[in-house]
Amino acid sequence: MKINHRPVKIVLAISLTAIALPVASPAVRADEREISPTSVEQCAPQKTVAVAESRKLVRFTDCDLRGRTVLGSRGITVTVPRTGTSVTAQALHRDGSSRLTATVNVRAGEVEINQEVQTAPTRSKIGRAAALDKCADGAYNRNQYRQNGAYKWYYYPGSVWESGIPDDPINRYPFIALDLGMSSGAMAPNDCGLPWAKGQSWNQGDTGFQPNVGLNGGCTGANGINSVGWMRLSSAAPSLLAVTCTWSSNGIATETDVAMRTGDGVLWWYDDSGTGFTGERATTALCPAGRYYAEAVAAHEAGHVFGLAHVTGEQHANLTMYPTIDTCDLGPSRYGRGDNLGIVSIYGKQ
Known part of the structure; x- marks a missing residue:
């Protein structure tokens, strides 16, 4: 069985109405085509522009996407920045992942859209033994951004009451799970004897500002506050578990x-039988069937926070940055060799 890592063909749609583009000459590659001038009148304000290709360049003069919502595959969306910056949405699903990036180049007068969709079986379906040992697998992929110094983030409790994790002022397990996950992205803790990374994750307390993620799980507009927490994503694809939105420049x-989904059948778990980075301290027997370890998913999302992308191929299923995660699987909370090497390549080792 192989992961279906599929680029998709070009389609441009406005809102819910599909609009066919003029057929290009066979000599022109699809990913090199621009939106044709005849599409300008189709690019009405306040409409969502659906793009279903792996790469697309859109000129301002043909369709100015700045400030507009772009819809990619599996329902993922981003609001295109107005300035010369990038926004990247990375969504984790029960059966794979999706990523959508919009980069504004003011000097060139264009917006570049890139997206990637992956479907992947979970570790339990593959069998851990069928994949490479996590301490022998050195694979990693990087995004085109990094944190500049410490990642200073705020915790957003939001809809934590729906998470399924007991929460009270003394034992703030939902917060602890996310805090541990963010620290994993910064330092790449592992059981492989590898040096930890020098990244830094600093929680700044709680906030009433929710992550800039819409109900559909897409990235909206940035406000300069790094917010990590629990949200109802009632309009998102049923398979969506969590999403990370990153705005970057140069x-x-x-x-x-980072938004961790609650409601819509998504339930979480946290085990407090150990402390800190002491290894896979919990067993699946402690986790109610059908739930996801919040710390493990947060560690995956933190990989995106600190600059890692997904690794593809079933042989990499034991790595944290494999493009899906199993229920009751705490393993991804501890990074594998490739996960660690990726973070260390960005921030250096301790």
Whole structure:
């Protein structure tokens, strides 16, 4: 069985109405085509522009996407920045992942759209033994941004009451799970004997500002606050578990938000039988069937926060940045060799 890593063909739609583009000459590659001038009148304000290709350049003069919402595959969306910056949405699903990036180049007068969709079986379907040992697998992929210094983030409790994790002022387990996950992205803790990374994750307290993620799980507009927390994403694809939105300029993240989904059948779990980075301290027997370890998913999302992309191929299923995660699987909370090497390549080792 192989992961279906599929680029998709070009389609441009406005809102819910599909609009066919003029057929290009066979000599022109699809990913090199621009939106034709005849599409300008189709690019009405306040409409969502659906793009279903792997790469697309759109000129301002043909269709100015700045400030507009772009819809990619699996329902993922981003609001295109108005300035010369990038926004990247990275969504984790029960059966794979999706990523959509919009980069504004004011000097060139264009917006570049890139997206990637992956479907992947979980570790339990593959069998851990069928994949490479996590301490022998050195694979990693990087995004085109990094944090500049410490990642200073705020915790957004939001809809934590729907998470399924007990929460009270003394034992703030939902917060602890996310805090541990963010720290994993910064330091790449592992059981492989590898040096930890020098990234830094600093929680700044709670906030009433929710992550800049819409109800559909897409990235909206940045506000300069790094917010990580629990949200109802009632209009998102049923398979969506979590999403990370990053705004960046010249390769430096200016804001990164993480939304952990609650409701709609998504339930979470946290085990407090150990402390800190002491290894896989919990067993699946402690986790109610059908739930996801919040710390493990947060560690995956933190990989995106600190600059990692997904690794593809079933042989990499034991790595944290594999493009999906199993229920009751705490394993991804501890980074594998490739996960660690990726973070260390960006921030250096301790």
